[in-house]
Amino acid sequence: MEIWINPACSKCRSAVNLLDAEGAEYTVRRYLEDVPSTDEIREVLDRLGLEPWDITRTQEAAAKELGLKEWPREAASRERWIGALAAHPKLIQRPIITADDGTAVVARTEEAVRDALSR
Numbered sequence: 001m002e003i004w005i006n007p008a009c010s011k012c013r014s015a016v017n018l019l020d021a022e023g024a025e026y027t028v029r030r031y032l033e034d035v036p037s038t039d040e041i042r043e044v045l046d047r048l049g050l051e052p053w054d055i056t057r058t059q060e061a062a063a064k065e066l067g068l069k070e071w072p073r074e075a076a077s078r079e080r081w082i083g084a085l086a087a088h089p090k091l092i093q094r095p096i097i098t099a100d101d102g103t104a105v106v107a108r109t110e111e112a113v114r115d116a117l118s119r
Contacts, residue, residue, distance in 0.1 A: 001025070001097060004036070004044075004092070015113045016095075022117055036086065036089065042082060047103050048103075052084075053068075055106060062090060068081075093106050095107045
């Protein structure tokens with residue numbers, strides 16, 4: 001299992017602490033430093049069963065500069081959104097855990113982390 005984190009994020013630290021407390025084996029990816037490619041973002045979206053706008057932090061300064069709230073949320077705009085996430089990784093919701101069974105969860109709650117652990 002892998003967890004995408006921003007160490008400055010309290011939700012990320014909580015998720016890592018819970019994984020440690022449960023003795024989970026996992027890899028940490030500091031996605032602001034090790035930026036996911038557009039292919040990796042597509043793969044995680046497939047694993048999450050979500051669209052890029054579903055995991056976009058629209059309150060970030062970069063989102064406001066890009067005018068993301070005005071972007072269409074439709075299949076024809078999907079690649080534009082994915083490109084924005086790859087170019088501005090701070091826009092990616094965190095933490096994201098990719099589970100061993102091929103699925104993934106946005107692990108912002110203890111329940112979501114436990115869900116990933118059960119997979």
